[in-house]
Amino acid sequence: MIPPISHLFARHxxxxxxxxxxxxxxxxxxxxxxxxxxxxxxxxxxRSLAIREVDAGSCNGCELELHAANNPVYDLERFGIKFVAxxxxxxxxxxxxxxxxxxxxxxxxxWEATPAPKWLVALGDCAFDGGCFAGxxxxxxxxxxxxxxxxxxxxxPPTPKDILAGLLALLQHVGGK
Amino acid sequence: MLGNVTLFEFLSIGREVAGHRPWPRFQLDLPCWRxxxxxxxxxxxxxxxxxAEPNEVHALFRDDQTxxxxxxxxxxxxxxxxxxxxxxPGAIRLERAIHDLYGLAPQGMADQRAWLDHGRWxxxxxxxxxxxxxxxPHAYRFRTAIGDGLHQIPVGPxxxxxxxxxxxxxxxxxxxxxxxxERLGYTHKGIEGLVQGKPIxxxxxxxxxxxxxxxxxxxxxxxxxxxxxxxxxxxxxxxxLRALMGELERIANHLGDIGAICNDAAFAIxxxxxxxxxxxxxxxxxxxxxxxxxxxxxxxxxxxxxLTDEHRTILRKTLYEVGKGFRRAMALxxxxxxxxxxxxxxxxxxxSLVHRFGAGGFVGRASSRAHDARKVPGYPPYDDxxxxxxxxxxxxxxxxxxxxxxxxxxSMKLIEQIMMRLPQGPVTAPLPMRAGEGVxxxxxxxxxxxxxxxxxxxxxxxxxxxxxxxxxxxxxxEAAIEGNIVADFPLCNKSFNCSYxxxxx
Ligand code: SF4
Numbered sequence: 001m002i003p004p005i006s007h008l009f010a011r012h013x014x015x016x017x018x019x020x021x022x023x024x025x026x027x028x029x030x031x032x033x034x035x036x037x038x039x040x041x042x043x044x045x046x047r048s049l050a051i052r053e054v055d056a057g058s059c060n061g062c063e064l065e066l067h068a069a070n071n072p073v074y075d076l077e078r079f080g081i082k083f084v085a086x087x088x089x090x091x092x093x094x095x096x097x098x099x100x101x102x103x104x105x106x107x108x109x110x111w112e113a114t115p116a117p118k119w120l121v122a123l124g125d126c127a128f129d130g131g132c133f134a135g136x137x138x139x140x141x142x143x144x145x146x147x148x149x150x151x152x153x154x155x156x157p158p159t160p161k162d163i164l165a166g167l168l169a170l171l172q173h174v175g176g177k
Numbered sequence: 178m179l180g181n182v183t184l185f186e187f188l189s190i191g192r193e194v195a196g197h198r199p200w201p202r203f204q205l206d207l208p209c210w211r212x213x214x215x216x217x218x219x220x221x222x223x224x225x226x227x228x229a230e231p232n233e234v235h236a237l238f239r240d241d242q243t244x245x246x247x248x249x250x251x252x253x254x255x256x257x258x259x260x261x262x263x264x265x266p267g268a269i270r271l272e273r274a275i276h277d278l279y280g281l282a283p284q285g286m287a288d289q290r291a292w293l294d295h296g297r298w299x300x301x302x303x304x305x306x307x308x309x310x311x312x313x314p315h316a317y318r319f320r321t322a323i324g325d326g327l328h329q330i331p332v333g334p335x336x337x338x339x340x341x342x343x344x345x346x347x348x349x350x351x352x353x354x355x356x357x358x359e360r361l362g363y364t365h366k367g368i369e370g371l372v373q374g375k376p377i378x379x380x381x382x383x384x385x386x387x388x389x390x391x392x393x394x395x396x397x398x399x400x401x402x403x404x405x406x407x408x409x410x411x412x413x414x415x416x417x418l419r420a421l422m423g424e425l426e427r428i429a430n431h432l433g434d435i436g437a438i439c440n441d442a443a444f445a446i447x448x449x450x451x452x453x454x455x456x457x458x459x460x461x462x463x464x465x466x467x468x469x470x471x472x473x474x475x476x477x478x479x480x481x482x483x484l485t486d487e488h489r490t491i492l493r494k495t496l497y498e499v500g501k502g503f504r505r506a507m508a509l510x511x512x513x514x515x516x517x518x519x520x521x522x523x524x525x526x527x528x529s530l531v532h533r534f535g536a537g538g539f540v541g542r543a544s545s546r547a548h549d550a551r552k553v554p555g556y557p558p559y560d561d562x563x564x565x566x567x568x569x570x571x572x573x574x575x576x577x578x579x580x581x582x583x584x585x586x587x588s589m590k591l592i593e594q595i596m597m598r599l600p601q602g603p604v605t606a607p608l609p610m611r612a613g614e615g616v617x618x619x620x621x622x623x624x625x626x627x628x629x630x631x632x633x634x635x636x637x638x639x640x641x642x643x644x645x646x647x648x649x650x651x652x653x654x655e656a657a658i659e660g661n662i663v664a665d666f667p668l669c670n671k672s673f674n675c676s677y678x679x680x681x682x
Contacts, residue, residue: 003512004505004508004509004512005446005509005512005513007505008446008450008505008509018453018456053338053339054335054342055339055340055341055342055364056342057342057363057364057365057366057678058341058364058389058678059386059387059388059389059392059678060341060388060389060390060676060677060678061386061389061390061392061470061472062389063339063340063341063389064389064390064433064470065469065470066339067339067433067437067452068452068455068456068459068469070339070452071449071452071453071455071456072449072452072453073452073453073456083338083339085337085338086337087335097364098366100363100364100365100366100681101297101298102293102295102297102362102363102364102365103334103342103363103364104297105297105314106334106335106342106363107335110335132371132379132382132383132386133366133367133368133371133383133386135371136366136367136368136370136371137298137299137300137303137307137367137370138298138303138365138366138367138370139366139367156472157389157470159469
């Protein structure tokens with residue numbers, strides 16, 4: 001019997017990948033990213049970004065779409081953007097959710113553990129201004145209430161395409177193209 | 178009062194509260210509540226959730242013999258109440274949370290530690306009688322394990338990976354886990370407080386975000402609770418469309434879960450393959466309902482979308498492709514001994530524990546507890562549809578995968594039936610302005626979700642409590658990992674895939 005894995009490999013070889021073409025970098029993102037950091041980082045990072053994700057209190061919808069951005073259809077890694085396990089290895093901290101007061105310190109410490117040059121991306125409407133959780137006794141607000149944000153990617157949750165477009169804008173900005 | 182007393186018979190000693198639908202609510206004074214707590218040691222009454230108001234605790238119970246469901250309320254004297262945790266261990270964390278939020282102290286409990294309150298809010302008991310608090314973060318006293326060569330491994334709240342935050346404290350001997358203790362509450366957003374006084378539609382949006390992966394199920398549960406409180410029924414077409422969206426959500430989540438579990442056993446191809454299938458479902462969701470996760474499409478009174486013939490074609494095609502791809506993936510899973518070796522016999526949960534905690538979903542069904550809210554108490558349109566609830570007895574990671582796989586197949590069958598029988602007619606019913614209280618119980622992909630709501634005549638939510646199935650599953654994860662190696666924790670954790678956000682509220 002032919003093992004099922006050979007079937008899968010053969011199909012993928014014959015049919016080609018599922019991956020879709022990349023969207024254009026987000027215009028809003030490019031506009032928001034005009035800061036002095038880029039020149040320092042240019043050349044140092046090349047066209048590659050290591051991202052550390054922190055859920056600061058999200059409903060987990062944003063995480064689902066981040067996972068989707070990593071699936072073979074969107075395949076974030078082909079652009080040199082990859083998620084890493086430690087803030088020490090990261091260039092970018094990507095934060096989801098309104099910042100719950102129970103997570104604020106952990107978020108701050110993760111940011112401090114990330115070596116410069118570093119960027120902070122806030123993903124989702126909650127991370128922008130607290131979204132529908134704004135005003136609660138347990139929520140600090142959007143990410144900018146706690147840390148300086150370089151780029152907002154909006155949506156509830158942002159689609160993988162939005163995520164890709166936002167991160168490509170960041171990549172372009174960092175890579176100085 | 179011995180012998181076989183049913184839940185309703187017993188509760189007749191209390192006072193029935195008017196305007197609570199579809200199941201009654203009984204208020205018990207102190208002696209009756211005591212008697213009730215005592216009775217729980219012998220009775221077959223399952224705790225579905227427990228919550229509070231500033232001066233009253235409520236518990237939702239189901240009598241497993243008769244199927245009766247009732248809310249049992251107890252007005253607290255001096256901000257204290259007799260805790261139910263001794264008889265129903267699932268209540269322990271719920272009551273610790275009640276104390277944090279409302280300042281009502283459960284009596285007779287050994288574990289008095291704060292649960293959701295980490296000492297980081299500016300107030301104490303924010304939903305009861307709030308007091309300003311500036312005492313700084315609490316130090317949490319983890320339970321210890323004492324013995325030769327034991328060491329502790331603290332993990333979190335920030336984890337390595339794209340997952341939600343929580344803290345795990347392991348005591349290990351070499352590679353073997355002796356004790357795991359969870360500390361949760363990091364994503365507490367104060368949902369119960371946020372919805373107070375909000376118009377029904379605004380509250381619906383918030384409750385639908387209790388746990389983003391179950392947004393449809395929460396939407397249905399909240400809508401059903403509101404409809405019950407107002408005494409209206411959604412039109413038949415809306416029931417069918419809700420079920421359609423709910424089953425799509427179940428399939429998408431199970432596909433993601435199975436992929437992620439295999440990925441944690443270092444078998445990444447399952448994740449990529451199932452990730453592509455999941456993506457197909459999400460795209461069909463987008464095409465048919467205008468949102469990839471179908472957020473905000475279930476509204477109190479009905480649904481905010483409709484299904485055209487074109488949508489049907491998209492769904493049929495998608496489900497055909499996904500079904501084919503899924504069968505291939507599961508064949509691969511079942512024919513890969515190195516993968517099965519990781520999942521079989523790992524993270525076993527005893528059936529007795531599952532029953533004691535009343536854990537539902539794939540965690541319960543993989544350990545012989547067959548409960549499914551679509552069957553009992555049942556809600557439309559499931560009473561007209563033909564489907565089976567898969568059950569297994571092994572209780573390991575492998576059986577939690579197989580239960581999910583079987584549920585994917587059942588959901589596909591359900592969707593076929595739904596599309597075939599979809600009735601014509603309107604998709605919303607107008608909501609009257611009326612005061613009332615209601616409960617909605619719905620089977621999410623993770624298990625039974627219960628939402629309780631009280632609405633005012635002005636069309637505002639007075640109080641609301643959404644209950645996530647994870648409350649009764651998280652404690653079992655601590656039991657599942659005992660005696661396994663630390664390296665198998667991600668595998669066990671993924672096979673549970675409890676919601677942090679849904680639990681932390
Ligand atoms: S933006 Fe939306 S999906 Fe993301 S965390 Fe907030 S509510 Fe959830």
